[in-house]
Amino acid sequence: MVSFLASIRFAGDLPAWSVAILALLAVVGVVLLYARETRSIRAPYPYLLPALRGTAVALVVFILAGPVWHRRQVIGTLGRVVFAVDTSRSMSLTDSQSETTADNRLQRATASLLGNATEPGWLEQIQKTHAIDVIAFSNSDPVSIWSSDDEAELPTALDWAADGPATNLSRPLQSILSTINLDAATGDSSAGDSSAGDSSASDSSASDSAAGSSDDTIDSVRRAAIVLMTDGRDTDTAKRLERSPPSVAKQLAGGGTSVNTLGFGSVDEPPDVGIVEVIRPETVAAEGKLAGQVIVKQFGRQGEPVLVRIESDGESVWQKSISISNTGQQSVPFEIDVGQIVQTLRSRSPRGIHRTNEVLRLVAIVESNGPDYSADNNVSHFRVAASTRNRRLLIVDGSSRWETRYLKNLFVRDPAWQADVVLFGPGTSSPKLQRGSAPGQFPATADDMAQYDAVLLGEIDASQFTTGDRGLLSRFVAGGGGLVIIDGRFGKLRALAASEFGELMPVRYRGTGTTPMPSRLQATPAGLEQPALGLIDQTDQLDSFWRSLPAPKWSANVELSEGGEVWGETVSDRGTRTPWLATRMYGAGRVFYFASDQTWRWRYKVADRFHARFWNQLVVAAMEPPFSASDQYVSIGTDKVEYRGGESVAVRARLRDVRGNPVADATVDALVMRDGNKIATVPLSVDNPNRGTYAGQVPPLPGGEYSIRIRASGFDESALLASTPIWVTEDDHAEMQRMSLDEDALRQIASAGAGTYIHESDAERMLELLKPLSSGTVIETDTVLWQSYLWFWLIIALLTIEWWCRKRAGLV
Incomplete structure (x- = not known):
């Protein structure tokens, strides 16, 4: 042919x-x-x-x-070969302890393809007999580097670098599965000249392969191969519902494309110390302490001392010397007093701008005197927002029950909160609900109520909670305030729910009395995705953790109302499920409802370990996120200060005129700045016209430091001074956590793909395997x-x- x-x-x-x-x-x-x-x-x-x-x-x-x-x-039929080369950061390793310059893994892979001054490379040796593609991959979609289908001359260099933040071994196989063209069904001699993306030929190839119509078809299907050139470490932690590499390789083999793997690196883990992750909260009180953990990894250094420290602006704010106890990972807890750091940052703020939080720019560093294979994983930058504004909380209850007592102690003693407590009714010093602006009184006006971020509401007698009180609370929530309702055994909320107050609640009562005695608590799939319910750091164990928490002795008989969502439920011995923690949005605010009042039982033997963390996280989830910075006319904030690659940024802004009145009819844009240059403009839509607030989403940004400011019609840009910083990180600690060659993973892929695994030390065998794929030649x-x-x-x-x-x- x-x-x-x-x-x-x-x-x-x-x-x-x-x-x-x-x-x-x-x-x-x-x-x-x-x-x-x-x-x-x-x-x-x-x-x-x-x-x-x-x-x-x-x-x-x-x-x-x-x-x-x-x-x-083209004479005969060309075999097709796809060289898929890993360009993640681990391919920058040299696998050498020598101080002299040595080729890294990617350079050695490049040398195999291109050759050197004395020996020709693989591309040159098979270019006359095979159709060739060279692609680069890391954790994103593969990139085509060179293809013989383009009739381009053999490259003298390849445009790539080992800088990918992670490795996803499924991506190149999935890409090839959807695009490779074998022309197997027709056996057309032009196969070597056709595009790799001809879907019709791929479809006919797959169908003929499945049918097995003739020996000629089967032979032609086997004329394609993939060579996966990598260290075998699959480190992409952001994988969604992707198939495993062996399963994709098996499907490729079923379609006639063998998957071969060429491993780079040493099978022995080199002696190395590094930082895997820094676990810490996103926010901390400006006068409080920042507590967290530095996860340190080590190999080949057992029993040696290692110094772990944290710096702020080049000055050490915490350090600890540890002794490596075993191979693998070790958690090092830390606690930092952030007060002095915040004071230093406040002194640098420009005049005319008020900040409700300061961003702590911290660096975790691990140091050792012994051999350290790679210094790239010894430093980890992280940021934490220090709130300079005390969050105000109002606790209101018609009796002094255990749940309220523990919540009062929790929030009154916490310097990050300013809690006001209003207790009245039987067993208290005030039998009637008092209204006013003094301590111990329920707010009498909307301005008094607006001073709070959230309200914890217990069992309130409907006869004492007037229509005016209910309307005041409803308007507070609709304007962006948070409300947490905690039911009780006396059933007083049933009467309150029968009024217009019931519109706020995410549940409605059914029947009378309580449900059968719960045997356990269980977080729903929707609840497990919420940070408020994350009481342990091991997300894969969170479901079983919630099942192990002490169950309440009773639960109100309720069902979900329209617009509500269940985050947690009680389960009886009979399997009866009832909403225990439900939520809904009401206007711009969020309402939570608890069907029982016994979370204080979680303190048994562990004190505040889980109880305090849960209530802090839940009340923060109920509150409207505060703005990060404000000037005379605009306030601006984002949902976080640090984002991972691929996450969008939620931006909120509030506009005021010269008299301080809200402005709800302006055209507002969020300007994304980097190094003083505007790189994106995102329109914001009106969020709450009564408050003059606007909201929008900035699409995912590349890694780096940014600032976001506001532009609005009717305002001079020089007047809108407030801006908020954000950071986008492309976490590569997982990529550098293990640096040895994972031969087992590569053998599994090759076995599933009907191919062969070969180590780079025996790389020439790979070329011998590829040569028989072709029964044709190219004459130019x-x-x-x-x-x-x-x-x-x-x-x-x-x-x-x-x-x-x-x-x-x-x-x-």
């Missing part, structure tokens, strides 16, 4: 586009000069003569481009047109025809 492809190439010193411009100018000159002679002659000579002369002149000018006629002839020839007789005689022929036409037209 034979096929041909031909094309024109240019080998001159001048680029083809510049020669084309010169030729066009020459043709225009010929036409203008001929215009004086051809005005009075008959048709078609006024057009024919300039065309003949112009074409001849253009051919003469094109000699400067050095046109070459390239002819590619070049004809230098501008030096050929054909080009010369074509010019002479055009000029001769022009002379004869001039004579016929009477110009000679």
Whole structure:
């Protein structure tokens, strides 16, 4: 079977586009000069003569481009080979303890493909017999680096670098599965010249393979192979519902494409110390303490001392010397007093800008005196927002029950909160609900209520909670406030729910009394996704943790109302499930409802370990996120200060006029700045016109430091000074956590893909496996047109025809 492809190439010193411009100018000159002679002659000579002369002149000018006629002839059927090369950060390792310069893994993979001064590379050795593709991958979609289908010359260098933040071994296999063209069904000899993306050929190949219609078809299906060149570490922690590499390799093998793996690196883990992760809260009180853990990894360093420290602006704020106890990971807890750091940051804030939080820019560092294979994983930058504004909380209850007592102690003693407690009714010092602005009184006006961020509401007697009180609380929530309702055994909330107050609640009562005695608590799938319910750091164990918490002795008989969502439920011995923690949005605010009042039982033997963390996280979830910075006219904030790659940024802003009144009719944009340059403009939509607030989402950004400011119609940009910083991190600690070659993973992929695993030390065997894939060859020839007789005689022929036409037209 034979096929041909031909094309024109240019080998001159001048680029083809510049020669084309010169030729066009020459043709225009010929036409203008001929215009004086051809005005009075008959048709078609006024057009024919300039065309003949112009074409001849253009051919003469094109000699400067050095046109070459390239002819590619394919005899037989070419095998297809795809070299998929890992360009993640771990491929930058040299696998050498020597201080002298050594090639890293990616450089060694490149040398195999391109060769060196003494030996040809794989691409050169099989370019005449195989169709070749070279792709690069890390944790994103693979990138095509070079393809023989493009008829490009063999590269002398490959444009890639080992800088990918993680490795996803499924991505290149999935990409090849969806795009590779085997032309297996037809056995067409042009397979070697066709595009790798011809979906029709892929479909016919797959169908014929499945049918097994003929031996010729089966043989042709086997003419493709993939060579996965990597260290085998699959480190992409952001994987969603992706298939495993062996399962994709198995499907490729079923379609006739074998998957071979070429491993780079040493199977032995080198001696190394590094930071895997820094676990810490996103926010901390400005006068409080920042507590967290530094996860340190080590290999080959057992029993040696290691110094772990944290710096702020180049100064050490915490450090601890530890002794490596075992191979693997070790958690090092830390606690930092952030007060002095915040004071330093406050002194640097520009005048006219008020910040409700300061961003602590911290660096965790691990140091050791022993051998350390890679220093890239010894430093981890992280940020924490220190709130300079005490969050205000109002606790209201119609009795002094255990739940309220523990919550009162928790929030009153916490310096990050300013809690006001209003207790009335039987067993308290105030039998009636008092209203006013003094301590111990329920707010009497909307302005008094607006001083709070959230309200914890217990069992309130409907006869004491008037229509005005209920309306005041409803407007507070609708305007963005948080409300947490805690039910009780006395059933007083049933009467309150029968009024217009029931519109706030995410549940409605059914029947009378309580549900069967719960045997356990259980977080719902929706609840497990919420940070408020994250009471332990091991997310894979969170469901079983919630099941192990002490269950309440009773639970109100309720069901979910329209617009509500259940985050937690009680389960009885009979399997009866009842909402225990439900929530809903009401206007711009959020309402939580608890069907029992016994979370204080979680303190048994562990004190505040889980109880305090849960209530802090839940009340924060109920509150409207505070703005990070404000000036006279605008307040701006984001949901976080630090984002992972791929996360969008939620931006909120509030506009005020010169009198401090909300502005709800402006056109507002969020400007994303980097290094003083605007890189994106995101329109914000009105969130709450009564408060003059706007909201929007900034699409995922590349890694780096940014600031976000506001632009609004009717305001001079110089007047809107407030801005908030954010950071986007591309976490590469997982990539550098293990640095040895994972041969087991590569063997599994090769076995599933009907291929072979080979270590780089025996790489030449891979080439021997690839050669039998092809039963064809490519013959390429070049004809230098501008030096050929054909080009010369074509010019002479055009000029001769022009002379004869001039004579016929009477110009000679």
